[in-house]
Amino acid sequence: MQVTPELLIQVLLIGITNGAIIALVALGYTLVYGIVELINFAHGDVFMLGTMLSLTMVTWVPSLMGLRGAWLMPTPLLMALVLGTLILAMVFCGLLNVAIERFAYRRLRNAPRLAPLITAIGVSFILVNVGLHWKGASPVNFPDLLPNVNLLAGVLGLNTTVTFTLKDLLVILITVPLIVGLQLFVQRTRLGKAMRATAQDREAAQIMGIDINLTIALTFLLGGALAGAAGLAFGLYNNIAWFFQGFRNGLYAFTAAVMGGIGNVTGAALGGFVIGLLAAFSDFFFDPRWTQAVVFAVLILILVFRPTGLLGEKQAERA
Amino acid sequence: MALLEATDLHTYYGHIHALKGISLHVEEGEIVTLIGANGAGKTTTLKSISGLLHPRRGTITLAGRRIDQMPPHEIVGLGIGQAPEGRRIFPRMTVQENLEMGAFARRDGSIKADMERVLTLFPRLKERTNQLGGTLSGGEQQMLAIGRALMARPRVLLLDEPSMGLAPMLVELIFRTIVEINQQGTTILLVEQNALMALNVARRGYVLETGTIVLHDTAANLQQNEMVQKAYLGIE
Numbered sequence: 268m269q270v271t272p273e274l275l276i277q278v279l280l281i282g283i284t285n286g287a288i289i290a291l292v293a294l295g296y297t298l299v300y301g302i303v304e305l306i307n308f309a310h311g312d313v314f315m316l317g318t319m320l321s322l323t324m325v326t327w328v329p330s331l332m333g334l335r336g337a338w339l340m341p342t343p344l345l346m347a348l349v350l351g352t353l354i355l356a357m358v359f360c361g362l363l364n365v366a367i368e369r370f371a372y373r374r375l376r377n378a379p380r381l382a383p384l385i386t387a388i389g390v391s392f393i394l395v396n397v398g399l400h401w402k403g404a405s406p407v408n409f410p411d412l413l414p415n416v417n418l419l420a421g422v423l424g425l426n427t428t429v430t431f432t433l434k435d436l437l438v439i440l441i442t443v444p445l446i447v448g449l450q451l452f453v454q455r456t457r458l459g460k461a462m463r464a465t466a467q468d469r470e471a472a473q474i475m476g477i478d479i480n481l482t483i484a485l486t487f488l489l490g491g492a493l494a495g496a497a498g499l500a501f502g503l504y505n506n507i508a509w510f511f512q513g514f515r516n517g518l519y520a521f522t523a524a525v526m527g528g529i530g531n532v533t534g535a536a537l538g539g540f541v542i543g544l545l546a547a548f549s550d551f552f553f554d555p556r557w558t559q560a561v562v563f564a565v566l567i568l569i570l571v572f573r574p575t576g577l578l579g580e581k582q583a584e585r586a
Numbered sequence: 587m588a589l590l591e592a593t594d595l596h597t598y599y600g601h602i603h604a605l606k607g608i609s610l611h612v613e614e615g616e617i618v619t620l621i622g623a624n625g626a627g628k629t630t631t632l633k634s635i636s637g638l639l640h641p642r643r644g645t646i647t648l649a650g651r652r653i654d655q656m657p658p659h660e661i662v663g664l665g666i667g668q669a670p671e672g673r674r675i676f677p678r679m680t681v682q683e684n685l686e687m688g689a690f691a692r693r694d695g696s697i698k699a700d701m702e703r704v705l706t707l708f709p710r711l712k713e714r715t716n717q718l719g720g721t722l723s724g725g726e727q728q729m730l731a732i733g734r735a736l737m738a739r740p741r742v743l744l745l746d747e748p749s750m751g752l753a754p755m756l757v758e759l760i761f762r763t764i765v766e767i768n769q770q771g772t773t774i775l776l777v778e779q780n781a782l783m784a785l786n787v788a789r790r791g792y793v794l795e796t797g798t799i800v801l802h803d804t805a806a807n808l809q810q811n812e813m814v815q816k817a818y819l820g821i822e
């Protein structure tokens with residue numbers, strides 16, 4: 268394969284867009300781990316259900332209007348549909364995550380760590396089966412919502428073979444503001460500070476007047492909402508919804524969170540982009556069939572040589 | 587009516603019966619100390635008051651109001667502040683952020699003024715407002731833990747072994763500051779293994795042994811008590 272600068276840029280764009288989706292999911296792992304020290308194995312499947320719900324919305328609403336597909340809707344209505352689906356997926360996955368914490372994890376909060384971990388795997392099985400019954404065993408097409416317009420050559424008139432479509436832009440517009448917004452929320456707001464305090468010392472947080480049940484629920488709400496947004500973005504970007512998608516993508520996102528130092532919010536976001544780029548480069552220059560192996564080899568290398576993550580030196584103070 | 591009153595507290599860790607009928611009271615404006623050997627139940631008593639543990643039997647009232655089954659975050663709001671055993675400051679927050687967390691339960695606008703007050707009380711913290719809590723020395727962490735508790739403007743301040751692990755000069759400084767805080771109007775319940783220092787600053791004291799109160803008297807009388815002298819003051 269001829270490696271041209273244009274190809275490199277193309278792969279870079281794909282990596283960044285996919286990376287943004289992975290980053291959103293990774294944030295959910297890291298937020299939850301930071302506050303309750305649980306690797307929430309069900310998180311990838313919450314994300315999967317976000318894609319499923321989004322798929323239902325973008326096919327069902329046009330059919331109510333008697334249209335064959337969302338792309339036939341007038342632009343303002345289409346925009347409203349995308350926005351509405353985004354909000355619905357975020358609310359649904361956020362509340363689902365809160366319910367999981369409330370009914371499956373909360374009573375195990377002081378149990379040995381293995382108990383909630385195994386519970387999380389059990390919850391994951393339940394959600395996977397919900398997905399299986401909802402949309403069937405085979406991957407389902409997630410329809411294109413926007414016309415296939417290449418912004419670089421078509422709209423900006425650039426003389427390049429690199430494509431960056433309206434759809435790619437939409438995915439970036441959904442993911443990046445949420446990633447940045449979460450950083451600001453955690454650093455700047457009162458509730459964000461309550462989350463950080465609870466993560467650093469739960470008992471001390473309580474005697475500051477922080478309601479830790481509420482704070483932990485809020486953390487699951489945020490993590491779930493980001494997974495919901497990622498679910499929509501994933502469907503839009505890859506044109507696919509599959510009941511088992513949460514497994515692979517969840518592991519990618521988990522790798523990203525570990526790479527950033529699990530519990531570290533900025534680290535998880537950066538880790539998402541790194542994994543996205545790594546996967547894209549492996550797909551193009553190596554072999555897509557090997558990409559999973561490459562990503563998990565990276566996970567193992569990090570766990571062996573740098574278990575606190577590339578940014579995670581602060582973890583050492585945890586004890 | 588006492589500002590803080592505990593009656594017949596029984597607190598458990600699972601099957602371990604840690605407090606076996608503790609009763610104590612703290613009047614407005616007092617410094618009261620709770621002394622006793624390691625494992626006597628001092629920390630358990632404070633945690634029962636602040637709501638981190640709930641007694642299975644007995645009552646706790648703050649200004650007449652039952653608080654023994656309330657969650658800790660509500661108890662803070664009613665006016666009980668705590669500098670816990672081992673300081674427990676937030677390691678990855680700055681000194682300033684730690685102090686701000688202390689005022690978390692408050693919604694009024696005078697937090698800045700209280701921050702000034704705390705930094706005047708502990709000038710060593712003032713030079714370090716942007717340093718991470720985890721990088722402070724033990725003494726500085728203790729100052730921060732007390733300062734953080736004061737940020738809630740508590741009516742009663744619970745201090746759990748503030749002198750633990752500190753050099754003698756710092757112990758002096760901490761105890762002088764405790765007196766100063768009390769003179770500024772905060773009621774204090776002070777848990778200490780350093781009975782000598784604690785009885786010097788307190789008005790009254792309780793002696794705790796294996797979950798029960800074995801002695802209760804004025805600090806002056808306890809200093810003269812033969813049993814206290816032998817067991818806690820190292821006087822033969």
Ligand SMILES: Nc1ncnc2c1ncn2[C@@H]1O[C@H](COP(=O)(O)OP(=O)(O)O)[C@@H](O)[C@H]1O
Binds near residue numbers: 604622626629631
């Ligand atoms: N988390 C715990 N689990 C079980 N037992 C505990 C726990 N914490 C304290 N205890 C027991 O309760 C008793 C009182 O402990 P504590 O209140 O910490 O004593 P002190 O503060 O006076 O040193 C001790 O016998 C101690 O072993």
Ligand SMILES: [Mg+2]
Binds near residue numbers: 629630
């Ligand atoms: Mg103790």
